[in-house]
Amino acid sequence: MTNSDAPQNTDILTAELAHVRAELVQVKRELAQAKRARTDFIATVSHELRTPLNSILGFAKLLLKQQVGPLNETQQTDLSFIYDSAQHLLSLVNDILDLSKIEAGVISLDKTWVSVEEIVVGVIASTYILVDGKTIELKDVIEPGLPRLYADRDRIRQVVINLLSNAAKFTNRGEIVLSVTRIERRGKDSVCFAVKDTGIGIKKEDINKVFEPFRQIDSSDGRRAEGTGLGLAISQRLVQLHGGEVWVNSQVGRGSTFFFSLPVEPAPAAPTEYRLS
Numbered sequence: 001m002t003n004s005d006a007p008q009n010t011d012i013l014t015a016e017l018a019h020v021r022a023e024l025v026q027v028k029r030e031l032a033q034a035k036r037a038r039t040d041f042i043a044t045v046s047h048e049l050r051t052p053l054n055s056i057l058g059f060a061k062l063l064l065k066q067q068v069g070p071l072n073e074t075q076q077t078d079l080s081f082i083y084d085s086a087q088h089l090l091s092l093v094n095d096i097l098d099l100s101k102i103e104a105g106v107i108s109l110d111k112t113w114v115s116v117e118e119i120v121v122g123v124i125a126s127t128y129i130l131v132d133g134k135t136i137e138l139k140d141v142i143e144p145g146l147p148r149l150y151a152d153r154d155r156i157r158q159v160v161i162n163l164l165s166n167a168a169k170f171t172n173r174g175e176i177v178l179s180v181t182r183i184e185r186r187g188k189d190s191v192c193f194a195v196k197d198t199g200i201g202i203k204k205e206d207i208n209k210v211f212e213p214f215r216q217i218d219s220s221d222g223r224r225a226e227g228t229g230l231g232l233a234i235s236q237r238l239v240q241l242h243g244g245e246v247w248v249n250s251q252v253g254r255g256s257t258f259f260f261s262l263p264v265e266p267a268p269a270a271p272t273e274y275r276l277s
Contacts, residue, residue: 098230109155114151160195
């Protein structure tokens with residue numbers, strides 16, 4: 001190659017690089033459009049599903065109360081099954097709708113100053129139905145004198161219930177303990193919520209998978225558990241929107257502990273519409 005050929009080859013390489021970059025930009029744009037279209041479709045379908053589901057729940061509840069006439073034992077059992085199944089399906093639809101909002105990059109948080117007691121009140125009681133028939137002890141241990149948090153009470157309460165529900169799915173005996181303490185996390189004064197169980201545990205290689213949408217641990221017990229695999233993914237994103245973190249310690253056959261932290265001090269002033277990049 002002569003010296004006169006070098007500038008020409010450089011120009012060719014530069015042109016090819018520019019072409020590749022332009023193609024990558026176009027592919028990225030098309031992927032973003034496809035993601036938005038998918039998210040919009042999921043959100044629309046979820047909204048449309050909720051209306052008939054709420055109607056089914058309303059009529060089933062009305063019949064179960066026998067306000068339109070008496071029911072025999074078989075009818076009572078069948079209607080209870082319809083009501084419970086509709087409620088389960090509505091819960092799944094709500095999870096998908098939450099995830100679609102997060103993936104769209106916009107979710108509203110109604111943040112106010114709340115106490116830890118306001119967040120966790122009644123959550124243990126609401127978990128009893130999930131462990132019915134199992135030899136599991138439910139406990140909560142709340143450190144006294146915890147500071148108030150600047151958070152969306154209902155969303156953080158949703159996270160706590162998700163973690164308790166997840167523990168109940170994968171625990172057949174032993175105990176499930178909700179504890180709340182004050183810690184320092186990555187140099188920040190934080191309040192830490194922890195849900196510890198004595199369930200099946202998680203393999204080391206599966207730890208990161210549990211926070212992926214629509215993923216469940218690959219085990220016979222995990223496959224039998226009902227759900228879409230969205231609870232932990234949604235919980236992680238909601239905590240991150242509050243400036244906190246989620247993590248887990250687990251050992252196969254000995255149980256898991258899921259943690260999430262929330263900073264004590266509020267984040268810098270920002271609108272209640274959050275966008276995830």
